[in-house]
Amino acid sequence: MRGNTGIPTPNRAVMSRSEHVTLLLASYQGEAYLKQQLTSLAAQSHPDWSLIVGDDGSRDRTAAIVQEFAATQPAGRVTMIKGPQAGATQNFLNLLEAAPSGTAIAFCDQDDVWLPHKLEHALEFLRKTERPAHYAARTIICDSNMTPLTHSRRFTRPLGFRNASVQACMAGNTSVFNPAAAELLKAAAPAARAMRILSHDWWAYQITSGAGAALYHDPRPALYYRQHGRSEVGRNDTLRAMAARAVTLFAGDFGEWLARNHQALRDAPIPFTSENRHLLDRFEDVLIMPGPKAARQIGRLGLYRQTRAGTVALIGAALAGRLRAGSSEDHEKHCHD
Incomplete structure (x- = not known):
């Protein structure tokens, strides 16, 4: 499946075999x-x-x-x-x-x-x-x-x-x-x-x-x-979109997504760094601890979202016990704020 670029590979290039x-x-x-x-x-x-x-x-x-x-x-x-x-x-x-x-x-x-x-x-x-x-x-x-x-x-x-x-x-x-x-x-x-x-x-x-x-x-x-009616994931930059994602954190779905991702990562043959393997192991506590303990664990692990408001919402969801895996239906969507 390799194509012929006709372009010489730069000396600094270290990609495997080609830049295909x-x-x-x-x-x-x-x-x-x-x-x-x-x-x-x-x-x-x-x-x-x-x-x-x-x-x-x-x-x-x-x-x-x-x-x-x-x-x-x-x-x-x-x-x-x-x-x-x-x-x-x-x-x-x-x-x-x-x-x-x-x-x-x-x-x-x-x-x-x-x-x-x-x-x-x-x-x-x-x-x-x-x-x-x-x-x-x-x-x-x-x-x-x-x-x-x-x-x-x-x-x-x-x-x-x-x-x-x-x-x-x-x-x-x-x-x-x-x-x-x-x-x-x-x-x-x-x-x-x-x-x-x-x-x-x-x-x-x-x-x-x-x-x-x-x-x-x-x-x-x-x-x-x-953006159209059948888009898998909508825009994330409007106040309405950010509010919807904050609601998602408290709806229980997010805890289900976290639990599935966590198990998939644990089951995969991936060479995590020692620091990140420790984080992965300790993150399991967030998924099973009562709300206040889960929120404290997020702080201890230094977990964060890209905005201060997003991080506050995450901690709030943890306090409310919403990061524990629920029984919500599968959705083809995710949090992208």
Whole structure:
């Protein structure tokens, strides 16, 4: 699946084998927007990529659109596999297991439009290290017609496992992983599928940060992020959106998500740093302790969200006993504030 870039590898590049990027696109009933996204992939300034589409049983023209696009690309560059038909997160995890080893990996949503330099900007960061590295970026939030509305929020607090344990802020639709980080995700995916985690990008941030990966959230936008009625995750920058996420912390769902993620991390063969392994072990106390003790444990562990208000809401939810796993139904959503 390797392409021919015609571009010499920079001397500083340490990525495995090449700077080929395997794009993983989860599709379902995507005919309304998919063609526009595929066109943006073809327009990338970094040309060494291939695409695997996991389709979850679409009954519209999704498959035909992919086939038509594949016919415009070099042979073998675009492939389609059958998705597990269990929601977007399970589809992405299945794609991870299907991805080849030794290449960088990028998640791709069917209804976005990538900016031309998305992959190039990611590789500027990823090629700097041999250890696992995870790139994400801001987005330009748009309406359903791709009219820009605003930029997504910029995160200013440090990235790391103390943040990743309680918040997703490395958006999956912008995330690109170097080969070393991609191998971590591939190894951890079976445990995540078994636990039916609710958010592949939150889990990916936990895996990479837990293993001590280099992390970067680019202030430059990477793509146009389309908001429409079937969006898996809505915008997070409005007062209404932030209030909704604060409510989620107290609704009981969040505790269920935390418990599933925690077990998936414990079951995965991931070389966590000793410090982060200790945090993971001690975080279990937060999930079973009475409210006041759970809140104190959050403080002792130094866990935080990217805003002061978010951290206060987290501690408040712990005090109220809402971080213990509940019996809520599965949802394909997560906390992205």
